[in-house]
Structure formats: structure tokens, C-alpha cells
Amino acid sequence: MRADFSMVTCTRRQAVSYVHIWPKRVFAWFAAFTIAATLVGALSGCNAMKLGYQQGDRLAYWWVDRYVDVSDVQEPPTRDAIARFFAWHRQAQLPEIATVLTRVKGEVTGPVDAAMVRQIQQDTQRLGRQAFENAVPDLADLMLTLAPDQIRRMESKFAESNAKYRKEYLKSDPGARTEARFDKIMDYARLVYGRFSDDQERAIRDAMGPYMQGAETRYAERVKRQQEWVALAREVSTTHPPKPQVEDRLRKYADHWQRPPAERAQPYQAASQAGVALTVTIANLTTPEQKVHAATRFQKWIDDMRSLMREGNGASSQASK
Structure with a gap:
């Protein structure tokens, strides 16, 4: 069922690229590992991160529906699954995100080194895997109900997204390619x-050279991840294995991409290290005034996290009465 939902202007900029800029990395796991993927790119003006999270169930359903065209039968359990995820996430992960943001707020005011950025990567991977594990049973249920035409639609949407990505970030002219990525990084x-x-x-x-060398590697990883996801969905749709087996395959899929095999590890690590180095360069180029701006920005996000936690606690209290 196509969702009749017009996303607010502030939440349209979605996280579709892999850039090691702190706020995006802090929330990137949300896009990578959960059905609420559309919320991550909402870190822009007009308090959109909090606004996007408050509308998270609607945004997440819109995203799922856009990719698979949810049927009338699938709609109620899909909406219920999304509601369960956000209820869990408010209680289990918003406090941890606030803790990470608080630590990073202190770090951005001084010199930054690679170890600090790698720690954020580890935090996002840990939180991402926790979120994925929470969603696995509901993802398995949805995957077991997908029809062949829904999988073809998902494959088509991936192809559309990749065509847009290539047009924006893999231009044939090296200078234009660098400029497009520079604009995104500077955003x-x-x-x-x-x-x-x-x-x-x-x-x-001038510092972007090593990062740009990994452009094709990042794109190849993106496409391979999508292809394996579609193959998994098609296999489940064709064979209809028991739900525990689907859950196991979902976890193996996550393992494969979180801990890449040897043949992919070297280029993956090189691309990651280049992104870390670029983040460190940007952070250490900033003036004292810019560092104050960063600390203020992070404090606003921390305040948003705490406000969302209070809203969740209030909703839980009302539900228990």
C-alpha cells in the first residue's frame, strides 16, 4: 500500500553516502542496520533530528513501503514492528547515544586524533548491531511474506538509488567528482x-586525495551489500524456511558486512582509514570559535536526546495506567 506521506522539508536530506563526519557517524548505524533508515540524514537545520525522530514510525513505514510496496495484509504487522522498535530504541539506546554525544562534545573542543574517531566507529557499530539484533525477528517475519514482485521492486529501487549515486559522486571528470564529494563533506x-x-x-x-581514491571501493561495497540483501530476500521467498533459519541468515548477513572476509578487508580498511584521516584533518583545522560552535551544536543534540527520552518515559507511564 503506497503511503500517502509528504516528508517535511527538513528531513529530506538522507544519509546515502559514507562520510566520516561525527554527527553522521554517531547516527549512521540507524540507517545501516534498521528499518528506520530515513531518519539519519535529518541532522540539518530547524531541529529536524528531533522532529524526524518524533515522526519516526511514519518515516520508517514510508521508507519500507517505498521499497517493497507493503500490501494490505502486511501493513498492520509492519506498523506494529516499527512501533515496537521505536519503543525499545527510546528506552535502550537513546541514553547510550546521549553518552556518546556527551563524550564527543568534550573532544571537539581540543585536538582530535584518529583513536577518537575510531572509538566513535566502534560505538556506532556496537549500537548498530544491537539495533539490528532487536529488529531481526520482525525483519524475518516481513521477509517471509515478501512476494516476488515486491523483491523486484526493491531491486529496482536500489538500481534507481545507485544511478543517482553514480551521477552525483562518480562523475567521469576527476575534478567534478572531487567537487561533488567536497560539497557533501562540507555540508x-x-x-x-x-x-x-x-x-x-x-x-x-588538498587533503581529500586518499579519501577519493576509495570512491570506487565504497560504491562496489554498496552494490554488493544490496545484491546480497536481494539474494537473501529472494531465497527466503522461494524456499520459505522456518523463521529461526531466516533469523540466522539475517545475522550472518550482518556478520559478513560488519566483519568483512579477507578478500575485502584490505580495501575496506584503506577506505575507512582515509575517511578517519580526513575527519581528523578537518577537526584540527578549526579555530577556537569553530570548536565552540561544535560544542554548542553537540549540546543541542544532547538536549534533544534527553527530551526524546523524557517523552518516551511519559508515554510509558501513560500506557501503564
Whole structure:
């Protein structure tokens, strides 16, 4: 059933690229491992992160429906699954996210090193896997009900997304390719630190070389991940294994991408290290005033997390009466 839902302007910028800028990395697991993928890119103006989370059940359903065209029979259990996920997430993970944000708020005011950024990566991977594990039973239920035409639709949507990605970030002209990625990186850098001087921007461009060398690797990983997901969905749709087997296959899928095999580990690590190095460069180019801007921005996100937690506690109290 196609969702008749117009997303608010502030939440349209979705996380579709792999950039190691802190706020995105803190929330990137949400896109990578859960059905609430559309919420991650909401870290933009007009308090959109909190607004997006408050509308999370609607946004998540919109995203799922867009990819598989949820049937009338599938709609109630899908909405129920999304509601369960957000109820769990408010209680279990918002406090941990607030803790990570608080730590990073302290780090952005001083010199930044690679170990700090890698710690954030580890935090996002840990939280992401927890979120994925929570969603596995409901994902298995949905996957067991997918029809062949829904899987073909999902495959088509991936192809559309990849075509857009190639057009934006894999231009044939190297200079245009770098400029497109630079614009995206600076969107997130300005979100955290505010305005950058011309000299700072030139230094960031100059530092992008190693990161840009991994562009094709990142895209290949993206496509391979999608292909394996579609293959898994098609296998489940064809063979209809027992639910515990589907859950096991979902966990193996996550294992494969969270801990890549040897043939993929080296290019994956090289691309990751280049992103970490670029993040460190950007952070250490900033002025004291920009660091204050970053700390203020993180405090606003921390306040949003705490506000969302209070809202969740209030809803739980009302439900128990």
C-alpha cells in the first residue's frame, strides 16, 4: 500500500553516502542496520533530528513501503514492528547515544586524533548491531511474506538509488567528482563547526586525495551489500524456511558486512582509514570559535536526546495506567 506521506522539508536530506563526519557517524548505524533508515540524514537545520525522530514510525513505514510496496495484509504487522522498535530504541539506546554525544562534545573542543574517531566507529557499530539484533525477528517475519514482485521492486529501487549515486559522486571528470564529494563533506562539516574560511576549504580539498581514491571501493561495497540483501530476500521467498533459519541468515548477513572476509578487508580498511584521516584533518583545522560552535551544536543534540527520552518515559507511564 503506497503511503500517502509528504516528508517535511527538513528531513529530506538522507544519509546515502559514507562520510566520516561525527554527527553522521554517531547516527549512521540507524540507517545501516534498521528499518528506520530515513531518519539519519535529518541532522540539518530547524531541529529536524528531533522532529524526524518524533515522526519516526511514519518515516520508517514510508521508507519500507517505498521499497517493497507493503500490501494490505502486511501493513498492520509492519506498523506494529516499527512501533515496537521505536519503543525499545527510546528506552535502550537513546541514553547510550546521549553518552556518546556527551563524550564527543568534550573532544571537539581540543585536538582530535584518529583513536577518537575510531572509538566513535566502534560505538556506532556496537549500537548498530544491537539495533539490528532487536529488529531481526520482525525483519524475518516481513521477509517471509515478501512476494516476488515486491523483491523486484526493491531491486529496482536500489538500481534507481545507485544511478543517482553514480551521477552525483562518480562523475567521469576527476575534478567534478572531487567537487561533488567536497560539497557533501562540507555540508556536514559546516553543520558541526559553522562557516569555514577559503583557506580552510582549500586545505580540506588538498587533503581529500586518499579519501577519493576509495570512491570506487565504497560504491562496489554498496552494490554488493544490496545484491546480497536481494539474494537473501529472494531465497527466503522461494524456499520459505522456518523463521529461526531466516533469523540466522539475517545475522550472518550482518556478520559478513560488519566483519568483512579477507578478500575485502584490505580495501575496506584503506577506505575507512582515509575517511578517519580526513575527519581528523578537518577537526584540527578549526579555530577556537569553530570548536565552540561544535560544542554548542553537540549540546543541542544532547538536549534533544534527553527530551526524546523524557517523552518516551511519559508515554510509558501513560500506557501503564
